Amino acid sequence: MTSRTTVVNSQRVKNLQVRGFYSSKRISLPPSYTRDFIPANKTHIPTGETAKAWSHLEHLQEEVAPLQDCEVGLLIGYNCSEALLPREIVSGQENQPFDCSAKFQETCLNDHLLTGPDLTNILVGVLCRFRKGLVAVMCDIERMFHQFHVKVEDQDYLRFLWWESGNLESKPSTYRMKVHLFGAASSPGCANFGLKHLAAQGQGQYGEDTIRFIQRNFYVDDGLASVPTEKEAIQLVKEASELCQAGKLRLHKFVSNNENVMASIPEEERAVIKDQDMALSLPHMERALGVECCITSDSFKFGIQVKSNPSTRRGVLSTVASVYDPLGFMAPFVLHGKQILQQMCREKIGWDEELPESLRPQWESWITDLPNLADMEVRRCYLPSDFGNIKRFELHHFSDASTSGYGMCTYLRAVDESDEVHCSLVMGKSRVSPTKVMTIPRLELSAAVVAVRASDMLRNELEIQDLKEYFWTDSTVVLGYINNDARRFQVFVANRIQRIKSSTKPEQWAYVASEDNPADHAFRGLTAEQLKTSNWFSGPKFLWHKELPVQECKVGDVKDDDPELRKVLVFNTQAKEDRSLLNRFEKFSDWSRVVQAVARLKRRVKEHKGVKQRTDESTSLEERKEAEVEEITCVCKCLGGSHSVYGREFKDTSSATSYAGFLNLAC
Template sequence: MEDIIDKGYAERVSDDSYISEHVNYIPHHAINNPKKPGKIRVVFDCQAKFRDKSLNDYLLKGPDLTNALVGVLCRFRKERVAFICDIEKMFYQFHVNVEHRDYLRFLWWRNGNCDSKPQEFRMTVHLFGTGSSPGCSNFALKQAAKDHEKDFGTVVSNFIQKDFYVDNGLTSVSSVSEAIDLISKSKELLLCCGIRLHKFLSNSAEVIESIPCHDRAEGVKNLDLTIDDLPTERALGIEWCIESDAFRFRIKLSDKPLTRRGILSIISSIYDPLGFISPLQEICRLNTGWDDVIPEDLLPRWQRWRDELFKIETLKIDRCFKPDGFGTVVSVGIHNFSDASTFGYGECSYLRLVDANQRVHVSLVMSKSRVTPLRAITIPRLELTAAVVAVNVNLLKKN
């Protein structure tokens, strides 16, 4: 909190300020992320209600300008050289109009002296927790890229507009020189608007070496890039083994009751936005309550499935669609296969590449699976439903 105040993200409200009906006080608390020990995030509760109304009840979210997660991840797999980065405190980079800041007041004890009278502060920037912050921040980020497109080029502008998922940017290019140039110009463009890009990480040691140490991700700041292996990091939640340049899965299961709710909780804990695994949740077909114990005849099957789940950790999915040594691509095709049965339906999307030497390589792009509804539906109709899923997935990859 002291850091927020010292950096000007919050300002002191003078004691003689007039308190009108257009003032709102926001409660706050600290969150400690176990994956980032020692780092505490201040969270403002904009959902807190006073007289049955909260601040978020009055805020408009605006249009959803967040890029599609699947689209960003698919573009991240296009070329051999990849990098990821992060916008430092994204919401805090965009200011709130002075006349609206009194809605973002809060109380705080400077220097941790809780025996003294709390002082009043108000945020000068957008908050993590207000319903309008994502829309405002995404709009401002994209507008910054458009405003400076003539100065820095279309490639840089498109990267900022299309390859960021909120504050996380990730993309892939065909060469090291392209990556270094794109990183340099992107940092310069956003710096013109007071926005800092940092936490850069790449599968190329040469790209990492071109980035100042203070702008690199924590995992590579102290590495000797000539001998040390590159670490495993998360790319939008997916485990990215940078050294082998492959996606992997890390399974951590907690004990849950043998109920429909408990089993679905375990299945959903596997983060897999591209559907590399796509387990068919047959338990959904049971006509039982959420907290009813599943039938005994399903227990051995469930236990066997749970025990074998850790084998997924040995699975590796190449990040890049192109294999090493693949030549200049002369033909690209997307093939969507869909099918259905009485138990479920779904689709798989594949990318077919042909190089100048007429070599062919096929990669799994993503998949989607669904459980067949309990009500009776004919197989032809289910196959049409699966085809609709394939069409929607194909559109999703383009966004």
């Protein structure tokens, strides 16, 4: 064995067993290592007082064995891994990964492999369905990728060199893999297709619940299921194992929160309990798709091991990203860490530069508070065990935003036949606001879009029939945008309104007061203690009432000066041009030429009608006078009032005496 700096004399010991203080059951230990001294003393041994000091261990206070007057020989479960590390680790052959992305001469195997269609189930969807039933079951497909063979003609692509005993000086042997690799880009698609094909082959031979479990509730090789009763769980485990066995797949590492279900499973198919100390009856902890799950209390836990990362931008990112919370239960707490990281980006701090003094107190406070998430506990099942027959399910989505962030949260509201109500947090999301300055209405609209996207996903993944959905916001501006049908908006707002209306109806949106909106926590952020005492996990009080409150219409009107309104320009286009005889008169240089032209025109009309014979003589005085009277009449009718034509003023009149006056003036 070796520590970080020195070698420790040690021997490997196998077949050790321990027995509980109050129990006759014996537990086999994994291979251990001897030491000349134990790096611990009696003060490290938990007692009843130790359990009393921790809220999640209080119920075990009476079960803790008393402290014995003896020498310390072995502390099981004590964290010695930081002090002792194996000098050499030899990986086993099971699930051994291959680096198919390693490049040689600018190429690698994954560059030439097709990933195929994405047949992997949504991780969040599998977790959400895992919370529906009272009885939970988890299992694993043994060496899943290795159970699916590669075609013989394709196996040469999987050739590799092997040096016996790791001696690189010796001549290597050439092998080729006949099965899909852990690390190959094509393996997940091929394995998922094979698993779903196997389920399809079982149609008609096994129950629909079993087929659906194989098709929908596996995330790669990890299966999670929940059913209402233990009888259904036992049947599901039995049929699923038989169906997979028909395809030469083995389901193992079964875990359930029900003792009778576990008793029905062969012992060799059960998961090995690693972290449970039978003497102290510590909770049995497992991981459900990476989320820490306490089998004993049937709840999700959030024990975070804080690593000693440097106080740099790189270290801050590593620490914030280490909080694995796919369902967003801790989203308000994580938001503070994201905001610190965003502020470092705004100030353009380098990846390995130290935190500025202005941000250091906030970061140290957040890091100190991070271990307190271990006190958080979220029930796995949406409903308590004593809840009655369900009459209806409802999903309630809340959204809110500010200049510092925006987010949403969704609650499942169940009403039983006796009108009892229960609400549970399904998922939450918190996001920092974009670095580019945006208006509050735009941010609140963005939060509403996040809620709609979560709704689309949950509606498909929860598989609940006749599910009603409600959307709540405290922004009357957003409600005005959604209920508007007449106005046109800027591109940013118009696109988001279109996204909202493509999945929801305006009648589904309602107003909620800011003090009752739990999404307020999603953008403000909370400490661990504040999160524990807030309404984030339970939802607003009005959701627990038998009847939802009658909503008053608080839809804001879209004002004319709203900056999001698109300005409309109206152009009046004249389709028909109205031209009078006066436009033709303007083409003549003087009045006499107009008179002569009109007189000739009138003569041609008479000749065409046969009233007068055709002649080439010039117009007579009578013809010009008649033409002049006609012109003056036309001018007066077209213009009206008093106007000037060719320097002479004419007045609108229709009397014969006036025409004489015009004639005198014209002559």
